[in-house]
Amino acid sequence: MSGEDAPAQQQNAVDQKQETKPTEEPKTEPPKTESPPAAAAEAAATPAATTEKVPEEETFTYRALVLTGYGGYDKVKLQVKKGKPTLKAGEVLVRVKACGLNFADLMARQGLYDRLPSPPVTPGMECSGVVEAVGEDVTDRKVGDKVMVLNRFGLWQEVAVVPANHTFLIPEGMSFEEAAALPVNYITAYMMLFDFGNLRPNQSVLVHAAAGGVGIAATQLCKTVKDVTVFGTASASKHETITQVGVTHAIDYRTKDYVEEVRKISPKGLDIILDPLGGSDTHKAYNLLKPMGKLITYGAANMLAGQKKNLLAVAKNWYHQFSIHTLSLIQGNKSVCGFHLGYLDGETELITEAMNTILDFYKEGKIKPRIDSTWHLEQVGDAMRKMQERNNIGKVILTTEPMPEEEKKEETKKEDKKEDKKKEDKKKDDKKKDDAKKEEKKDDKKKEEPKKEEKKEEEKKEEPKKEEK
């Protein structure tokens, strides 16, 4: 795979303040390896530090996925990095076993996620693995601990250095895949439902993309509360699975108007709506809230039009984002919340508290991450595609296990076909752009006063039976 020969910096786990500083290289003599001159010079320029284990420091290599520029699936490349990363106080070095894929990673690849530093950079917000070294002042983690990790970025590689308080001990019986599938989706779902949502018994919740990572986490977490009704949208082929997970009413958003479907069953509307869609769906969600209802928007999946960044589409989407007037909130007794775990990385206490509760649920058998599929690092493009095209049910996982040689050969064959695939993608993208344009036109028409929409909803509400006929 191209780029394997280029050494790259370890993208250390950093907090926001460290974002602009260059990350530290292992402090050795200038490498005697095949490093290109620029990297060697940079390494030499950094202040000297621990230099005892010279041989290991030099010979230490690990594979890392690197986002080399914004764009399509091929922008994430597998590279080999050299030199063992050093540890600062409070940090641990984790030998990564499995990594989770998230929508933020897909958006980051397209340059739509400002929490990822500029390329070249290693993406990845969550992983699982084994602690291989601990820095000074780390008292609650030791070498050999199995941990899951939550970090702003930099976890899609075999070796990751992170603050110890970004790691959580993996409970007995949880696989590395499950552990890599848990942090982002479950903390996101938990904080939305239990902090903003204040979910209580007998309430009703709408979960969009109920077969996705957050969707499944949210459904399982809803079921930890007595008599909660879960409405879940997904394409029909996924209904059996999401119903097994806990969805009370599965709705095929491709063939039915989910607003109408919800009103048939719950004419007064809903207590909580989790909205990953944005745009006009946020308007619909707002109108579908009961008094004291909470709309929690947590991303803008509708923005992910094609696999490449489309600035015009993004700009239009921003423009069409839901905006709400406080007087409407007051008269409706409604709440609108926004959530993104990626912007919460300073809130260690909140996150740890949420994680502890989630792990208790796991130990009690109340939740269990569902793995859709596991991919080798070499297959990251296909893994991203599966998620971006919404073909997954549950979590898409990367494993750092070496790929068997036979599979590698298969991959090479696939590579040959990739040119064809690219052309196909191009066509799809073009189609999506057209669709997006059509959708925007529709949205323009729809952009009327929310009150009008509410009135329509009320009319619908009064005559649901007529419509059923």
Next chain:
Amino acid sequence: MSGEDAPAQQQNAVDQKQETKPTEEPKTEPPKTESPPAAAAEAAATPAATTEKVPEEETFTYRALVLTGYGGYDKVKLQVKKGKPTLKAGEVLVRVKACGLNFADLMARQGLYDRLPSPPVTPGMECSGVVEAVGEDVTDRKVGDKVMVLNRFGLWQEVAVVPANHTFLIPEGMSFEEAAALPVNYITAYMMLFDFGNLRPNQSVLVHAAAGGVGIAATQLCKTVKDVTVFGTASASKHETITQVGVTHAIDYRTKDYVEEVRKISPKGLDIILDPLGGSDTHKAYNLLKPMGKLITYGAANMLAGQKKNLLAVAKNWYHQFSIHTLSLIQGNKSVCGFHLGYLDGETELITEAMNTILDFYKEGKIKPRIDSTWHLEQVGDAMRKMQERNNIGKVILTTEPMPEEEKKEETKKEDKKEDKKKEDKKKDDKKKDDAKKEEKKDDKKKEEPKKEEKKEEEKKEEPKKEEK
């Protein structure tokens, strides 16, 4: 007092659907009293019903405050109504002892509250009293029960007919004044803090107008949760009282910038902000939220510019109301909620649940309504003025106790002075209009992107010590 001789309809407690129907008159022969022809014709036109207790039905009179048109304090007049109101199934007749004043009543008087039917109408959302008669199907209330009442309107009178499920039994030891002070303020504060706010131990809350009815209720309710820090704004003369009630940090909003004061103590911002002000204060509140913070706006006190309705000011205020984009919410991990009890009147279950908890707090000695002052029905204008000019600490109450003759004479003297007072008010109104215009100009300048404001806040945050010097 003018208007005492004009009979008026009982403004029965009604739900929204009944709003446009004429309320029922006692069904008797055409009254032989001094009723003007129009009222008599109306009474005669209604269908006949129970006519046994003819004498009582006819001779039954009671005093009622009636909003005769939108405008200043003098638009609420004391009138005498005739004829005993009839009870429908599920209703009770309450002999009213005390009534609470609320901001919604003040706004209603100015025509700014759409939950009050058009004048002539009796305002009043809460009262306390004794059940004097029960309708069919009422099983949980009996004659003699002491109750507090929450209703959309119609409670500022000696006799009120309301649905039984709008009444709550007054606990042992609670006075009628306290009972009339409790429903609106405590349910409002409770639902904001514990439903939308999801208040938990160690959190921080900003309570504006901490000496007002909702302010005192909110402060007391905050103190039912462990280690909650309450920031309360009020003019300096009220600080001693609000501190006694439970405010941790009292801030004089007239002489200090409350945002700066909060940042000095809590640089990261706040978990919950209760915002009754609207306009630019909502922007400030939004920027003052911590991640996962909740802004709960519950009225628009800034709209109450003068004692009379000022359409231009209202329109401008609407325009300047806070409006928020979901992407800003997402990146900030914030929540914006709107609350108004007046729009929740269909939610009997939610309200009853809240009330039960509040009454438990009362019985445990954790909360206690604070009465600012009690006024006779004849003094309703002065009572409203005291509240509207923010001279109260706690609740302003009306009592239906007859006014002693001596005081009445005093009132008459005051009446003579009212012409002077009116002129004075006119001056004040004009001054306020000027101030409002100035404020609007300021607001126009301030109407920049919230992000800019956030940046400023961040700058402030970084150098709080410099500013302190």
